[in-house]
Each structure stands twice: as structure tokens, then as C-alpha cells.
Amino acid sequence: MSGYLSIRNLTVCLKSGAPILRSVSLTVSAGQVHGLVGESGAGKSMIGKAVLGTLPRALHVTSGEIWLDGVNLLSLSQTERRKQIGATAALIPQDPLTALNPSKRIGPQITRRLVDILGWSKTKAQQRALELLDEVHIPNATRVMRSYPHELSGGMRQRILIASAFAAEPKLIIADEPTTALDVTVQKQILRLIAEMQQRHDTALLFVTHDLGVVSKVCDTLSVLYAGKVVEDAQMNRFFMRPIHPYSAALLAATPTYTDPTGSLTPVPEHVIEYVEKEVAEHDVRAAR
């Protein structure tokens, strides 16, 4: 299998059989950033959850393969799979306030992973945590380790989650809308930081976002999703110059840009929705055969 993470024909369904992801395939290599874009409900977060084994109970994988570090996760037992994921992958979540435990100090929340999962000594883990906080440009790391989440700003909390994600040197990081809760100036700092960390650690990064502006700043390649189906796979520059699928083009046209003086905004047109819905329906017919 080429690539660090390789997903092959992944289909995820509700118990009723209604598909949430439809034969999704994608590859992310070491040192590469792959974007997953689409509107809400398109299934972009579900791909990340399927990889990390954190799909909601109501959903299950019905077919396909998820290759992580040369191992097909779906062929492993539950325990083996968890071990493999814990050792190789990590998540940068969307909302730093809900991802951190409000009643615990920052330090133990970063070191716990290292101590519990990787069996490091407390001192070694603590040392590593301090280094990491330094790496994500947090001043006064010793004091921050002793702080509670509510004492820190949104940008600081997101930095801590980034540090925590990189703590165990994962080969793959999944970032699920990591800057949606932040304002633009902080967003810029955080995106730069993620890019810097990703390059320094040569990590494969799967970047989930609904913001095409953000994609154009951080990704090398991307997949556009509609109703759980990949409608376009593209190399980043080509995508913004010449989107191939009409839905991708419509999504780009609907994205507001302050540089356009007319400021016109076009919602995704009806006929494009019909076109892409038809593709989805045809896919389902083929899949049912």
C-alpha cells in the first residue's frame, strides 16, 4: 500500500442500511496534507472517526479497507486495532474547550497519554510535555502545565491540543475543523503552527474543514465530498485554478472573498444539486448489484 494512510472503498452505513460514506478512497503520505471538504452532513468528519475507530454507535463499516502504517485496521481485533491506532495516530479536535477536562490541570492531560498508552515514566513524560509546549510557542510552560483550561484563551487551548496530538510522535494526525472556533487572526497563527509542526515531524495530516480558504493555505491535495461520496480528488493548485466537478466549482463560487468588489455570492444552483444527487443515486445502484 502506498501512502501512510490509505483508505480503499470505505462504506459506512446506519443500522437501517442507509449509507453515510459511499466507497470512499483516499491516500495521505508522510509529510503530506490532505484536505477533506464539503458541506455539513457530507461525511467529512466521519472519515476521520472511521480511521480512529470512534464512529458513533449507530454507524458501522460495511465494506472497505483502512490501511494505517501498512496494516489493514479492519482486519484486526478490537484490542489490536486500538493499540495500532494509539501508537500511530492522533486527533486535533474542533473545540478545545470540550476536548480538555475542565477539572484537571493541563500537565496531566498531556502526559496521561504518554504514561498510560506508551508506558513512559512520569518524569520523562513531564519533560516531553514541557518541550512540546515550548515547540508550540507557549511562554511560561511550567506555569501553563499547572493551569486549568478555563484560565487560558481559546488560542492557547488549541496550542495545547496540538502539542498533545504530537506528543507521542504519531505518523498520522487527523485535524477536525481545528480553527472553526477561533477568530481570523488567531486562526492564522494556529494554521501556521500546525503546518510548522507537521513539517518538522514529517507527519501525514488529514485536514477536515468546510473552509476552502483554509484548504488553499495548508493542503497539498484534497477530496470534495457530497453525501458521503468523493466527487472530486485533486491536487491543490489545480483545484483552485480549474475545479473539474460542477459541484466543486459551485462550492468555490459560493465562497465569499473580500477582494471581490461586487461581492456577489451564488448559492450552489439547483441543477448542480440535481446533477450530483444523480451521481450519488447511480453509485448506490452500482453498489447494490
Add this chain to the structure above:
Amino acid sequence: MMYEIRDLHLSLPDMTRKPLLGAAPRIEILKGLSFDVPKGAVLGIVGGSGSGKSTLGRAMLRLLEPTGGSIHFAGTDITHRTEDQLRGMRQRFQMIFQDPMSSLNPRRRVGGIIAGPLRLHGMDGLTARVNEALDMVGLPQNFAQRYPHELSGGQRQRVGIARAVALRPDFILADEIVSGLDVSSQAQVLNLLGNLVKDLGLTLAFISHDLSVIRRLCNRVLVLHNGEIVEESETATLFDAPQAAYTRELLAAIPLPDPYQPWG
């Protein structure tokens, strides 16, 4: 003038630093703002988180009482009016909220949600008014029978708009109303709001952290930073020649969907 605001101050007690006994220290959130909103204007209010933009909006609607300065609405001083004194006027200034999921009662149907404020303001012909409001926001009339959870994000936000316009207000405050929506529904809601302003002769204040959205909709922009106005200008001027350093920083931080944008 719809609004004349002079030297507006607002401070709130900082409960995180309240000593066990005694009063909490106060944090100054608005530090002396002065500006006018002419009739028919679409005013954009931008700023980073914590800049005081939502607090300003809430003070304008007198959901918060200013600690200093004055607010005149259509010539009337409303700075320190009591709730009783305001009640008769409230129908004239309305608000659309950021998150339609938490600002629409999940146990009531859309029709009931829109009719609620109409009833409180003693209006008659409720069904006709509800239907008219649904028409204005481009929702079919049978949506009156639906519950909020049956609607998409964009449709829910239309219900929020319908509830505000049904009262035929003079002024509407929209606080980050598209930040939770996908780009396509965002475009629809913005186009709708732009048309309603024109058709109904509304005055609108539009709070947003997204300057791209502001450019689409507003003719004047107020940039807030740490509770102070750092820039106030025509929309075109703001984008072509931003004066304040903070405005330039804000503009430069916006990621455009263009891989060749110099962004650092």
C-alpha cells in the same frame, strides 16, 4: 437618525475575580463609543473575539444597560429606560440570533415561534402575518406546522429572520447569523437579508467576524478592537484603503480560496 450613540461605556462585574466578601471588580467592555446609524443604513460591526461587538449590539437593543454615555433610538433617549418604559418600543428594534438551534424553542412549531412575539405585542390576524413572514423569507407556508429540528440550518435561520420581520420593526440587529452555516446556505441567507432590507426599508446592524461577508452586505463598517472603535468608514474605502493597523491585520489574516495569495 435611527441611532445616535455618544460616549457609550459599559462595564460588567468580573465574577472570576470576585473576592469572597465584597464587590467583584468591574471589567470595562465598551470604552466610550460614539457613532450614528442613519435610517436605511446597513452597518457592519467587525472585530475579533472579545472586542465587544456583541456587547455593543446588546446595549443598542437595551438588553444590557450602559454604565455611561447615551443611546438615542429614533430621537428617544433609551439609555436608562426601565423595562416597563421600553416595552411599547421593543417591537421597533428586533434581533436575529447566532445559533438558531438554541434561539428557537424546540417544542414549538415554526408558526407558533413566529406568532409568539406578535401575540405579546397585541397584534391581530396572526395566521395571515405568520404566512406573510414565511413568504418574505422564502419558506413555504406549510412550514408553519414543522418543528425546528425538521429544518436545515439555513431554513432555521430563515425562521429567525421571519420572527424578526413579522413585527415590522424599523431596526434589526443580526449577530453572527451566518457563521454556523455552510457557504451555500450562507449565500442564500445573505442574499435574502439584502433584499429584505431594500424591500422593507429596514435599518440593519450586522455583527460578524468575517469581513468577506461584510463586504457583500454592508454599506458602512465599524471596526472594534478591545472595546474601542479603531475605524469607521464606507465599505469600499475600508477594503481599498484600510486606515487602522488593526483593520489591515484583520484583512491580511483572512484566508482567500486562492493558493497564490501571499499569506505568510
